[in-house]
Structure formats: structure tokens, C-alpha cells
Amino acid sequence: MRNDADRYEAYYAQKLWQLLPELYRAEDSPELNRNGPLRELVERIGAQAAIVRRSMDRLWEDQSIETCDDWVIAYMADLLATNLVPGLDARGQRRDVAKTIYYRRRKGTVPQLEELAADLTSWDVRVVEFFRRLGRTRHRLDPEVGGPGMGRALQVAQGLSGPLTRTAIGGTADLRSHYGARLAHTAFDEFFHTADVRRGQGHTGWHGIPRLGVFLWRLQSVPLESVTPVRDATCENQYTFDPTGRDIPLFAASARVYGDQSSSPAEHQLPAPISGPLLQTAFAELYAAKSALDATAVVDHSLGIYRLSPSGLHYELVEYDPENPQLTADPRQLEPDYLLLPERGRFLRREPESGEDFRVSYHTGFSSGIGAGGYDRRLPGKMTAPLAEPLLQVSGGGDALTLALGTDPLSGTVLLEDSLTYTSGFDVELQPALFTLRAENHRRPVLRRPPGLPASAWTFTGSVGPKGQTSELRLDGLFFCGDDVVLAGTFDRVVLTTCTLDPGNQPEGASDPLLAADGKPLGPCRLRILGQVRELEVDRCILGPVRTEGTGTLERLTLVDSILQAPPGEQVLDLKTTDVRMKRCTLLGEARVHRFDADTSILHDVVTVEDNQHGCVRFSAWATGSTLPRKYESVELASRQSLFASRAFGRPDYAQLLLTAPTTVSEGAEDGSEMGAFCREKYALKTRALRIKFDEYMPIGLSPVWVYVT
Incomplete structure (x- = not known):
């Protein structure tokens, strides 16, 4: 891509100027620091020649959608008959063209629709077929729930029962799981509902045969590593993750997987606030852990607490061990020494020791890369100025x-x-x-x-x-x-x-x-x-x-x-x-x-x-x-x-x-x-x-319901 800071036009003009005979260059201007009419003409010719030369040098790169200039994208889209959306940013258009054949081979499937939405928008997406969440009377053609050789894991994998509530497909809700009940009317609802004939819009008209729910997470999950927590003045064994002393919700890190191994994301894989029940359910997936390959390394997840080592030379992770847990998100459990309150962005040390010092890592949510944050602050296509010495x-x-x-x-x-x-x-x-x-x-x-x-x-x-x-x-x-x-x-x-x-x-x-x-x-x-x-x-x-x-x-x-x-x-x-x-x-x-x-x-x-x-x-x-x-x-x-x-x-x-x-x-x-x-x-x-691309790739007869989660 063109870089205006490389002064290629000036270089090419100087190259052409040096090709002229010395006699003409000397006679062009009597002043050494001022260009004459010949030099001005050569510079204008050189600028245009540089543009032509730059275009020739990029002919090979323009043959590939990954390396071509932005203006070439529309021409490649025309060759593939891609329905290119005007006004979309170059990143989204480039991915749309690059994966056109990939999309068409998987057209109409839930993973393809999720990947298409993520490629176009960079948002996290979960698609739910609402007709699968309709309550109904089971018939003899339905697979038997809990049949011979069908264990709990197989029932969940085949969608015959919910992983949290164990509600059978199409059946009556099992309300014994508090967390499962909290997920009702969300993208992770395990209950089944009567038909809703209203127009599918926002939070209405979800459950019907032609409805396809598209849940969108627009906020970004921004990582912050090794941050100084703030001790509460009224409760000295309580700390806020936020270094300014605010109560802020902790976010889960986006951990979607696309491609041949893709599947609809679980709640802990999406950039959304972490609730206490979610942290209890997916503690191992959300909390940092020691690397299996290197005992001194830590695999960062969504959050972690680090305590100053007895030697005072480094900070070591407060580890999560399911067999003997030191941490919990359930305030009813009194044995673990650390209580995490992710909705408030706090943690509690039940048995504080004198002179303890902590560092924390966590994720916070925001709409864009504005203000100070742990994101990549570089702008695409713009060179970063070198650091001035010393x-x-x-x-x-x-x-x-x-x-x-x-x-x-x-x-x-x-x-x-x-x-x-x-x-x-x-x-x-x-x-x-x-x-x-x-x-x-x-x-x-x-x-x-x-x-x-x-x-x-x-x-x-x-x-x-x-x-x-x-x-x-x-x-x-x-x-x-x-x-x-x-x-x-x-x-x-x-x-x-x-x-x-x-x-x-x-x-x-x-x-x-x-x-x-x-x-x-x-x-x-x-x-x-x-x-x-x-x-x-x-x-x-x-x-x-x-x-x-x-x-x-x-x-x-x-x-x-x-x-x-x-x-x-x-x-x-x-x-x-x-x-x-x-x-x-x-x-x-x-x-x-x-x-x-x-x-x-x-x-x-x-x-x-x-x-x-x-x-x-x-x-x-x-x-x-x-x-x-x-x-x-x-x-x-x-x-x-x-x-x-x-x-x-x-x-x-x-x-x-x-x-x-x-x-x-x-x-x-x-x-x-x-x-x-x-x-x-x-x-x-x-x-x-x-809306334009879903009309192209959705199964016939279905209509989307757009639900903005964040």
C-alpha cells in the first residue's frame, strides 16, 4: 500500500534530474537554493512517473485479495459475483471477498452465519434457531432422552437436554438450577416457549418457526495486565480490580474459534460482563492458570490475582485448584480464602496478612479504542513515529x-x-x-x-x-x-x-x-x-x-x-x-x-x-x-x-x-x-x-431477529 512518508516521488524526480546533462542543470537557475523552470518541469514529470512505477511494482501484489490495494477489492468482488456492501470498511470488504467461496460451500449453516457476521463487523455473534426452542408435545419419531447407553454428556452434545437445567428438548422447564433460570430469555436459554406471532424485533417475536435469533456483542473486551489494585478504606481486606478505586464489572475475554473446528460459543467465550454464577460454573476457563509446559509461566485468561512472593522478588499467581479451592465466587462458601465479586470488580481476602501486596490482571469492556487502555494503540496504515533520544x-x-x-x-x-x-x-x-x-x-x-x-x-x-x-x-x-x-x-x-x-x-x-x-x-x-x-x-x-x-x-x-x-x-x-x-x-x-x-x-x-x-x-x-x-x-x-x-x-x-x-x-x-x-x-x-449479507446466506423462509446484547 502507498505510504506518503516514503518520499518516493521526490526520489524519482531527483533520479530523472540526475539523468539530464550537466550543462542544462547548471543553466536552469542562477541560484543554488532555488529551482528553475526546467527543474520544476522535471519534478512534475517525476511525480507522475513515480505513480506509474509504484503501480507497476504492485501489479503482483494486486493479484491477491490479501495484499491488494483497497481500490482493487471491488474489481475482485465483481469477478466472484460477490455482493459487496458499499460503505463497509476495507477490512470487512476484504474478508468478504476472500471467503466468498468458503461461505457459499457452507451456506445456510449456523457456524457459517456466525463467522460471516464476525468477519464483516468484528463483533462476537451467536446465532440461535428459535424454532428449536419451541415447547411441544413429543412424538414417537423423537429420539428418546436417556435411552440405553445415552449418558449425560451425549444428551447435552446432541441437544436433547440442557447442560445446566437438564430440561429435556421441547419439554417442561426444570427450575432447580438458579443459574440456568437466570439465562432464560438470553442467547443461552435452555427452556422452551410457546409460539410468539409478533414481529421479530428486539426482545419480542422471538419464538416462532421462521425466526432466527442473531445475538450481537458490540463492546470490546480490553485486557489489562499487572495492575495495582486499590484497598477499600472501610474494609481493609477488600480490593477493587480497577486502579482508580471504582466498582466496574469484569469482562470475559473473547475466545471464539472459527473454521472447521467452530461451534456456537459458550457464555464465557464472549466479551460480556462476568456474573458470579458464570464464574462459579466456568472458573477454570475464566481464571488464569499455570502453564502445563512451563511451571514458571502463566496462561492468561479473563482475570487473575497475583500475590507478592515470600522472597519479595516477584508476584506469584493465586492458583485455582478444584480439589482444594482457594478462590470462590459464591459468598456462601466460607472455606476458600479469596472471594471474587466480578459484578463489582472486587476481591476479598478473608484472612489478610500484614504487608501483603497484590497485582491483578483482568478485562474491561468499552466501545472503541479511545482513551488509555491495554489495546493496540497503533492505527492501521499509519507509521509510528520513532522515539526521540535520549x-x-x-x-x-x-x-x-x-x-x-x-x-x-x-x-x-x-x-x-x-x-x-x-x-x-x-x-x-x-x-x-x-x-x-x-x-x-x-x-x-x-x-x-x-x-x-x-x-x-x-x-x-x-x-x-x-x-x-x-x-x-x-x-x-x-x-x-x-x-x-x-x-x-x-x-x-x-x-x-x-x-x-x-x-x-x-x-x-x-x-x-x-x-x-x-x-x-x-x-x-x-x-x-x-x-x-x-x-x-x-x-x-x-x-x-x-x-x-x-x-x-x-x-x-x-x-x-x-x-x-x-x-x-x-x-x-x-x-x-x-x-x-x-x-x-x-x-x-x-x-x-x-x-x-x-x-x-x-x-x-x-x-x-x-x-x-x-x-x-x-x-x-x-x-x-x-x-x-x-x-x-x-x-x-x-x-x-x-x-x-x-x-x-x-x-x-x-x-x-x-x-x-x-x-x-x-x-x-x-x-x-x-x-x-x-x-x-x-x-x-x-x-x-x-442485513444485506444475511438475506443472501440465510436458509429460505427464515427471517432474522437482531438482538444487541451489549
Whole structure:
């Protein structure tokens, strides 16, 4: 694929220039540092020749769907008569073409439909034939349940009885299993129902002969490894998995298997919240275990607890042994020493020892790769900038970061290599050069000071060099919690990429924020600008309030694929002298800016623009009462209208649009996807692709019922 950073056009133009006789090159321009008309002509010819040469070099790669350019996909689809869905992302189209023959050979089968949906959308899917869940009177042609030689495992494998409730096929529900009863009316229902003749939509019209249930899990399960848990201040033997002290549901890791060995997934194989009964039932599948090949290695599953070894040199896994369990998810069992509460994201140590120290690994759910997290932060098709020298690698948590930064003016790169919590603040001065504070890929270090300390801030102070050069700051993959981030001094450019500045949790109408498990208030982490910043760029971030204070100035703010939220009574953007440009963003709170330009965004509260003669609001939702520049293909909503499944930061469905949101918002983007920060996930386009492709591959006479589980 083409890479605009390789300067191939310039190389080819220079190559052509060197082929000209020296006489013509010397006579072209009297100035050495200025191109003459001949050189300009050669550069234009060279640029076009480079395009032709690049295309020739890629002819062989364009013969394969795996390596071809995106524009070739449609032509290959035409050769196979593939019903290519327009508007779908290149990944989904490429897989659709690559597996067309594979799909056609297995057309109409449940595993093929599940794999097709997963390939197109990257969501986890389970397809249920609802006609198999109809209650009926058994007849003599039915296979006998519990016949000669038919053991329990064979009955379950053949679908003659439920694995949890042992309800016989088509028969009366056996209610003795509490967990099995909880699964009623889900994708894992083991009970049988009377016919429902209503239209199949959402949670109605499921059980009928022509109904095919398609259950979709849209949230992503994001791994976090070796995290510092938070001890509860009111119960010292209880800890939260979340390093900010929040109660969050733990998620199961996605563990689907496709291909010839595929089968419909079990509940513990899908990216969904782990319930206590599920953890009890599938403890061995969800909890980490020692490797059978290497006793020192650990096979990561969905969660694990690690305790500091007696030597104090490493952390060892608290193992799960079915014969002598140390862990349980059932609070009625008093013998195991560790009680896990996955719905709250906590674990309890019944017999604590002095000086104990823990690390935890777990999965959390979210809609997209926005903010700090354990996902791959690299963008497809985009080169990662090399790390500036000198490079300093930091790990260990605690005050290790502050000690590494020291007191000298900084430049180069500081790389945090783990996901631990760094507890000490800092006030650092930067040299008039580039300084990068970055987390290693797939890691999420948390900067959070312990409770009981006076309010402070993480302060970066820019400087000006003798020749007028200024500092440049890059923050990448970091999670700031509790205290503010301050920009002082002079900066030419500040870039925040995949960072989280905790917006806090303060319920509507409450005067104070909620408290974390250790008693620290979950207040917002503000980005305060006290100095002079020419340009601030925010890419794929979750931020609290952004504002200038005192003599601080910010010339331009660029926001892309980000969520900004402020607590009640506070403005999310207070930038009266700033030119703000945002694209695919969600703004949760009031804002006041100088100039404003918004594209494919949701302005959930009143936004006041002082200079509304410049800029444009296009393909966006805006709140009544806002003062905005001209609007194009935008929709007006009531201020703080009910649009989101949750506005509480930390929840898996944070800022996710409700299924009942107006289609003018859920399909109002320029390409037909939803407005706001999750536009890049293209939910509406993926849903449309599923409907089109299922019509092509479903068995004749069946109609799908789309059920969004998350």
C-alpha cells in the first residue's frame, strides 16, 4: 500500500534530474537554493512517473485479495459475483471477498452465519434457531432422552437436554438450577416457549418457526495486565480490580474459534460482563492458570490475582485448584480464602496478612479504542513515529516516574513499561525541544496520588531557546486521575494521543463527587493552561474540562475521535480566545469558545461561540440554546436529551448511543454511520451490511431477529 512518508516521488524526480546533462542543470537557475523552470518541469514529470512505477511494482501484489490495494477489492468482488456492501470498511470488504467461496460451500449453516457476521463487523455473534426452542408435545419419531447407553454428556452434545437445567428438548422447564433460570430469555436459554406471532424485533417475536435469533456483542473486551489494585478504606481486606478505586464489572475475554473446528460459543467465550454464577460454573476457563509446559509461566485468561512472593522478588499467581479451592465466587462458601465479586470488580481476602501486596490482571469492556487502555494503540496504515533520544525506560510504579524525571530540563522520551500506578506528582521543566511521555503499547499506566494528600497537579513547563525555538510535548497512552494536568510556560505544540484525563463521577444534582474505594473523591482531572500554547492536538482521548486561566492562552485546539465531559455546573471547554476544531467528538457539558468548527460530533449541552461568523457545524447534533456558526445537515436536540446508555465514566457503555436514539443521530454522519466519538466504529454501516449479507446466506423462509446484547 502507498505510504506518503516514503518520499518516493521526490526520489524519482531527483533520479530523472540526475539523468539530464550537466550543462542544462547548471543553466536552469542562477541560484543554488532555488529551482528553475526546467527543474520544476522535471519534478512534475517525476511525480507522475513515480505513480506509474509504484503501480507497476504492485501489479503482483494486486493479484491477491490479501495484499491488494483497497481500490482493487471491488474489481475482485465483481469477478466472484460477490455482493459487496458499499460503505463497509476495507477490512470487512476484504474478508468478504476472500471467503466468498468458503461461505457459499457452507451456506445456510449456523457456524457459517456466525463467522460471516464476525468477519464483516468484528463483533462476537451467536446465532440461535428459535424454532428449536419451541415447547411441544413429543412424538414417537423423537429420539428418546436417556435411552440405553445415552449418558449425560451425549444428551447435552446432541441437544436433547440442557447442560445446566437438564430440561429435556421441547419439554417442561426444570427450575432447580438458579443459574440456568437466570439465562432464560438470553442467547443461552435452555427452556422452551410457546409460539410468539409478533414481529421479530428486539426482545419480542422471538419464538416462532421462521425466526432466527442473531445475538450481537458490540463492546470490546480490553485486557489489562499487572495492575495495582486499590484497598477499600472501610474494609481493609477488600480490593477493587480497577486502579482508580471504582466498582466496574469484569469482562470475559473473547475466545471464539472459527473454521472447521467452530461451534456456537459458550457464555464465557464472549466479551460480556462476568456474573458470579458464570464464574462459579466456568472458573477454570475464566481464571488464569499455570502453564502445563512451563511451571514458571502463566496462561492468561479473563482475570487473575497475583500475590507478592515470600522472597519479595516477584508476584506469584493465586492458583485455582478444584480439589482444594482457594478462590470462590459464591459468598456462601466460607472455606476458600479469596472471594471474587466480578459484578463489582472486587476481591476479598478473608484472612489478610500484614504487608501483603497484590497485582491483578483482568478485562474491561468499552466501545472503541479511545482513551488509555491495554489495546493496540497503533492505527492501521499509519507509521509510528520513532522515539526521540535520549530514551529512558521506567517501570515499577510508586515514585519511580518522579525520580526518573529528576530536576533537570527534559527532552527526549520517557517510556513507561507497565500498567502499574505511579503515585507521586511532579513539576518538570522542558527544554526547547521535543519531550515525549509515553506508555508502552498494550499498557495503561495510571498516575494517581494516594488519598489524604493536599491538592496538587502534574505540571509541564515549556521554555524558549536562544534562537526562539519553543518546547513541544507529547503524551501518549497515559491515565491521569484525581489531580489536574497543568501546561505552564511556552509551548509550540502539545499532542495528547490515546490518553485519559479522568472526567470524574458526580451524579446530577449532587454537590460532591463520588468516593473511590480508598476514600479519594472521584473528581475531574482538568487540563489547565497557564502559559502560552500555540496548538493543542487531542486524538482518541477521554478528557475532563479544558480551560485557560489567568494569562494563559491557547491559539488552536484540534479534537479528533474524543470524548470530553465536565461535572454539573462546570464548562467542559472554557476557551474564550481559542479557535476550536473538532471531528467525530462527543461533548458532554456546556462550552464557551471563541471560534468553532465541528464535523460529525454530538454537542450534548449548550455551546456558546463568540465569533459565529466563522466556522461551520456540519453533520452534527447540537443542543437547543446554543450560539453556533452556520449549520449544514445538522440536527437540533433538547439540551441534555437522553441519548446515551450511560454518562458515568468507568461504565462499559459509557457514551454509547441508546438503541432508541433518533436515526438522525445514529445514522446522521456523512457516510451514514453515527455521530460522535464512536463514528469510527461504523455501527450503522455494519448493521446494514449484516442485513444485506444475511438475506443472501440465510436458509429460505427464515427471517432474522437482531438482538444487541451489549
